[in-house]
Amino acid sequence: MPSTLTELQIERLRSSFTALAPKAQVLFNTFSAKLLQTDAGTLFPTDLQSQHADLLSAMELVVTRAHDLASLEGMFMEMGVRCAGSGAEAVHYPVVRDALLDALHDAAGAAWTNEIEEAWTDGLNIVAGMMLKGAERAHHVQRKAA
Secondary structure, three states: OOOOOOHHHHHHHHHHHHHHHHHHHHHHHHHHHHHHOOHHHHHOOOOHHHHHHHHHHHHHHHHHOHHHHHHHHHHHHHHHHHHHHOOOOOOHHHHHHHHHHHHHHHHHHHHOOHHHHHHHHHHHHHHHHHHHHHHHHHHHHHHHHO
16 A cells, blocks of 8 residues: 555545535545445444535645645544444445545546546555554554553
8 A cells, every 4th residue: 555645646636636626525425325335334323414625625635735634634633533432443434535536536537537536545554554553553552541
């Protein structure tokens, strides 16, 4: 798994995110529907609308700070701790990633390319790695305390 994105990947993230911004609600609704049909869906409330702004803010932050994703590690590690507290496990991360990728693809339509998908996949994998790192540290601390 890469730890950084290339300049070309960053440009693909930014341009695709900008193009998809007017379709944010459709994107979120599609993602929610796809996510709730997966095994990971049981970890989320059936009405995800309250998380719409949080998801879009996190995506925008990743796109904006794509040159320095490492600077977001603390925030995403903390998010991983919260997700672990809700029952998320490592096996859920690819499921959530794939639901988001499918929703991005659906919203982008013919503008979606393999290269854009690769850029988003790599970016989301980097974020998932940070979240898992936080979750693993939280589990380690809990085991030591037990």
